[in-house]
Amino acid sequence: MAKEVSAELMRRQAEELQGFTLEDGRDRELAAEVAVFVETVQEAAFALDDDDEPGNFPRALIAGMRRAEEA
């Protein structure tokens, strides 16, 4: 079940933080879009360690080039 995100939050974020106005109904559409992944990201944050950083990704690619027994 997706976490509930309010249309009101979308509207105020757009107007107060981002500097544009949402047309009627658009706030609800956006709330539905954001609700799909917000809970996943909130929960995933707990699985991170101190040494997880964006630069680990290219390192993971290079390290993963060969199967473990070939490395």
Place this chain on the structure above:
Amino acid sequence: MKLSIDPAELSLSEAAAAVRDGRLSSVALTEACLARIDAHAKGLNAFISVEREAVLEAARIADAERAAGRLRGPLHGVPLAHKDMYYRKGHISTCGSKILRNYVPDITATVLARLEAAGALYLGGLNMSEFAAGPTGHNEHYGNCRNPWNRDHITGGSSSGSGAATAARLAYGAMGSDTGGSVRLPAALCGVVGLKPTAGRISRFGAMPRSWSNDTMGPLARTALDCALMTGVIAGEDPNDPTALSVPVGDYAAAVARGIEGLRIGIPNGYFADGVSDEVANVLAEAARTLEAAGAVLVDIAVPDLKEVYRLGDVVSKSEAAAYHGKWIRSRPQDYGHHTRTRTEAGFHIPATHYIDALRHRGRHTTNFLAAVLSDIDVLLAPVIPMPTPTIEEMAFDTAAGVPELVSKMTSFTRPMNYLGLPSLSVPAGFGPGKLPISFQVIGRPFDEETLFAVGGAYQRATEWHEIAPKL
């Protein structure tokens, strides 16, 4: 090589060999493509622009060079067309949008420069989802691209014209781009081969960004060998794109021919198997048997749930797309198609900490996936989409209910590989309801595109799906 009355029926590799050997001229290839474009491009909505005089002149020059004993490279004199988001200095790149309808860049994409240096010609710019946002091929500004096998059905996107034009034999091959499936989906739905390369394998310089972190540039063509030839030309590090890594480029054309005896191919259960329609599952099972008969060893693999990977990838793509489009969404929101704007605008509502956390997770998820899934096999065999090809009407964002769910389902087997950075090759493997193509993807280890091409080549030597052309 087969003899063909229409040179457009040749594959890219056959056409290149014919020019190289002097059996066909570049002008003959180009005129054949232009004749088919005249006859079919409009009905398919495959092209945004056709550069008739310029490409014919380039073909005449290519023929003169060949007559003088000079071949530029492995694609000498072969006309290609590309998703209209690869910049060419001094030429319009619309990016499938109203906003950039008259945009003239002052740089040329590294990919296009390398293709040209290898002798390829430029036929024109291909239709695409607006700003590469959307996996279906709908476009409110240039018209929906139509599937050559059945025009009521979607082509897949966002490289919609690349799939349609290549399948319809309007061009010998095409560049697409893949941020969440945008090469593999149109390749699969139109029945051609498409490569989503490893992140960092092919330069992104001079290509319109959708998501700097998830974007990859990949070719679509009729055969694995065709894609291998294009990949060999465009892959490798680029001083203009620091994310294009200094990893040796393989001999991909040779890999196509090398056979797959003893290769360990994973057959997934769990993710990539759950929720797959019978039609798709049957085609995948038959493809697995074909590969086994060619010498591969099939290994059952439990694939963990990739829903979190999918969503983290989506967070990254939406955040970066919103950043790129910020100025236009604020100033010209009415110039976006409805679905493009909705998909992009959501990125404004993702906190920066969520975006950064999604990037922090990426290396860990890639390492975990490699350990859990690819540690005991060479490649994973998986569907590209879990269901048969939907109709254009079924996926019409403004009229059909449940489209966002369908879009998520369509990309559920492709988007995770963009976030994980892994290469994947889509290969046509049969037909489903309505005689629409069904394809598989082979997913490999980072920078191991050679093994993917070996699998594609072995499969296409054993089957004839790639030889069947849509009746237009």
